[in-house]
Amino acid sequence: MVIEDKLQELKEQINKIVPSGITISDVEFEGPELVIYTDDPKQFADQADLIKVLARDLRKRIVVRPNILEDPERAAQEIRTVVPENAGISDLFFDPETGEVLIEAEKPGVVIGKNGVTLREITKQIGWTPKVVRTPPIESSTVKQIRTFLRSVKDERKAFLRKIGHRIHRETTSKDQWLRVTTLGCCREVGRAAFLISTPESKVLVDCGEKPGNTANGTPYIYVPEIYPLDSLDAVVLTHAHLDHCALVPLLFKYGYEGPVYSTPPTRDLSAMLQLDYLDVVRKETDKIPYTSNEVKTYIKHSITLNYGSVTDIAPDIKLTFHNAGHILGSAIAHFHIGEGLYNIAFTGDFNYQKTRLFSPAVSSFPRLEALFMESTYGGSNDIQPQRRDAEERLYEAVSTTLKRGGKVIIPAFAVGRSQEVMLALEEGIRKKKIPPVKIYLDGMIREATAIHTTYPEYLNNDLRNQIFREGLNPFLADAFVQVDSPDLREQVISGEPCVIITTSGMLSGGPVMEYLKALGPDERNMLIFVGYQADGTLGRRIQKGWREIPLGWRETIVINLEIATTDGFSGHSDRKQLMNYVAHLQPRPEKIFTIHGDENKTIDLASSIYKRYRIETHSPMNLETYRMI
């Protein structure tokens, strides 16, 4: 059936379901959603369950939009009239592209009202579809820029979403039935994640990362014919925002991709932030950058965000659902349902099966699951990490010792994930008096990354959310934290009182941490605490190994007299024990497990251990292989 006939048929079905008196003027696919245009948004809003009924009967994600939108200024007035003042509305964004108004409020619950009554009232009054978000306690410039940019390209984006909508719902013709996965990177290695899922109808790329510190083989094999031409891809799906999973997504657009990139909302924002930073870093090292900020914008223009648990058509025969992976903000296990019950395959991305201060453990239960591609960073039989509690105790001890002797603590950390974990641990340490009250300076992208965390409280775990909303104690807003936002302040920190400095980069491969090391390195009262893995070839690893004089440019040298400590246990990855545990708890038990994203010996060790213990067929693929699933 051609798409126009399909839409006509859907319109007829909808007309049969909606009560008379509601006029459906148009029905259109936009991205993965089915949009119903109506002249009677008020009557629609009156029928509390109508959209749910439509979604269930049509098996589509339904959005209702009025044909004519009220003037934003007048609409804003009406919203403020309807919503009680104690909701604390801080901002309103009207988006004519989607007919939505984003209502930012201190208390979103008050805007929504009991059972959504206030929200429906708003819809009735103004036509615009209200979306309510909590006013972020720290404003993120990334989020703001992305929202502003998306509004500025609304016409293009509308056309794009319609094109994608039609493509997803296109007619299929193939008589064949098969499912293949081609490994384009990240096999028997860490980095350059890229996996191609293909069926006779569709092609989907999962992740497209770079390999850190490896410029020669830093790119996944995206030149092989399986993935060409790039515009034959139906979708790119991102598991999370770390650069080894997302850095080269903008490159796909440079090479001709024009389709959607699906991710959770935090992954989109963090990715853009980290990609722009990645360009800065690469630019400093070489005069060849793989793409420019223009391609990052193109990526954002083509992004489609999905929340955890939302089952979404992304191709005629593929449904995608994201599930919490517990690794960093917005990190997801990407679950694909193929065909009408034909097969189910999931990619864990990076995941943590241990509960952390920020996140719940990774989801291990799925409606169906036949094959799992599983990360193996700590897949070796000796890769046992200390308990989080023990790691924190050791951190407290190191910090206390340093402060006591009048020294300063430098903690190099990744801006996203590790920094926030350490911040929360230190904040509690101060609150519970395990360390003295001390200023904790944040330098580099950490503040901005933290702001993005506070923009998406629904992606944090229950305890932290409760602490923030019920108890009114947002640990990220604690007085101890001070953003270093000028060279002057940095100078003051360096010459000032004993303190803790959390700063980037995490492996001492550049960034503000170098300034601190240069200034504070010679004083043996200070301490450098590594909280994350230091890769071979990085300065961090060299210092761990015992380097004590670091040449810097022509004449300068960093002298390392400060104390060096390493505190394992803050990792965002599951260790070996948790990986095995995860497999044991998988619901349902998959038929096949592929161990990826780990050094060669670790992926092989994990695969053979899983097979021996659980008798599940395992593979430890090489790059450039294709496995047939069905």
Added chain:
Amino acid sequence: MVIEDKLQELKEQINKIVPSGITISDVEFEGPELVIYTDDPKQFADQADLIKVLARDLRKRIVVRPNILEDPERAAQEIRTVVPENAGISDLFFDPETGEVLIEAEKPGVVIGKNGVTLREITKQIGWTPKVVRTPPIESSTVKQIRTFLRSVKDERKAFLRKIGHRIHRETTSKDQWLRVTTLGCCREVGRAAFLISTPESKVLVDCGEKPGNTANGTPYIYVPEIYPLDSLDAVVLTHAHLDHCALVPLLFKYGYEGPVYSTPPTRDLSAMLQLDYLDVVRKETDKIPYTSNEVKTYIKHSITLNYGSVTDIAPDIKLTFHNAGHILGSAIAHFHIGEGLYNIAFTGDFNYQKTRLFSPAVSSFPRLEALFMESTYGGSNDIQPQRRDAEERLYEAVSTTLKRGGKVIIPAFAVGRSQEVMLALEEGIRKKKIPPVKIYLDGMIREATAIHTTYPEYLNNDLRNQIFREGLNPFLADAFVQVDSPDLREQVISGEPCVIITTSGMLSGGPVMEYLKALGPDERNMLIFVGYQADGTLGRRIQKGWREIPLGWRETIVINLEIATTDGFSGHSDRKQLMNYVAHLQPRPEKIFTIHGDENKTIDLASSIYKRYRIETHSPMNLETYRMI
């Protein structure tokens, strides 16, 4: 280096090697050969070892051609003057495309002369390069047509060979090193053989067959992106001429392929013959034929033939060598040497490790071998075939019994391979008086296939060649054999004396065998002897199962009263024991063996048995998978 520079460099090297007095006017790649054009073909011919020296030093296949060719009529006269009359020259073909003259003679040795002295004399006198072949004792219209056709398209073909020559020797740029094999058919099934070898530089397709009796899934997966666009293929390589390996090669040209198809000379001729017959058969069953005879011509125009043992560049980083596979005339194991000593991989095609009346056992020794793709038709642990000698005894007995009671014997057989084996067995049976002297009628394509066999005696085994040439006893020319070439004669055979009829098709799915069955089926004195495998769903299988009345169209019925016998042991495939034996004798021992071309349980059984007995890594791939070799 661009190709022009490369050729210039080669020309300089050649000038250093050839004695002064010989002028090299031009040097050019044509197909896989390096052609040296000279004004002094006579002086070149005088230097007996010069071409060998050049080939060794330049590591290229060298051909020397004069710039100016003598008028064919005068050249013909001179050849007849130089060559002694007892050579028995039967024909001369002048081919201006290649500057070659094909000399067909009863005694090729006399034309060549001792150590090639006569041949060099010819070259000196006429400029044309002489190629000597034996006058085929039975003229093949296929071979004649192909030669005539190739002469008619000589200009196109010259341009084509030059294009391919340049492509083979193109500059390579990739820094990556890998080798992959993608399975496009023939895995866990018999039929539609098609395997893609790919490196960062090159792509080669091995075989492109159809799946007999299966129209729904009869085509290999040649639509997947790995192989698109088809013109990105560097080469197609054919192991042998059976339709499950070669039927869809012309389809590749219809879909845009424009490159070479490498095979042995007999495989080219038999393929063309069988493809044209295939079109006839399909046309009778359906109105959709996959291609027309035009595409068969296009295939022939793009064919490049190689003899066993000739190491040939077919891509910048791939060398191909064919080795005898013992299965049918010209059947080959295709051995690929990748890169400069990087890897070696071979595809057995169908092979027989038992010596037969026609062929030597398959080659099991290679200069190097890391991976082997191996057929598994009889790979199941119970797939033991009787010894050839026992099979023949049983055949003699069945024939004698039938003739004694005044009956006729119908032997349905494939035109290529099985028919000739049975012919030779029966001829010896008569000669050695194991069966009475009797007429053996050949109906269908068998005669033409036999003619092609006699055109290429160098592809038969030593015993048969000796029998033909030393003892002057060509069994194919025995008086017993009579070709049925008219409906009248067929009528006479049916109503005549007791006799043996060998006829197609081998599984009773059409062809003249149907006429014989209709006429001779009701008489219980007659016998139907199956000498080959009868696939599920064929009439042959049904009769084996016990069908005794066969509806034919609206009203007719074939009544089966004749005796049914099955004589196993004439197969062109290795049985289970020989397959295991072959692996044991492989030199060198490969690292990996892939079992293909067999029912699912047989490929798996063989793979696991090889692993258990020899501890070689084995895989039983599925279609549509990609394996990384290195």
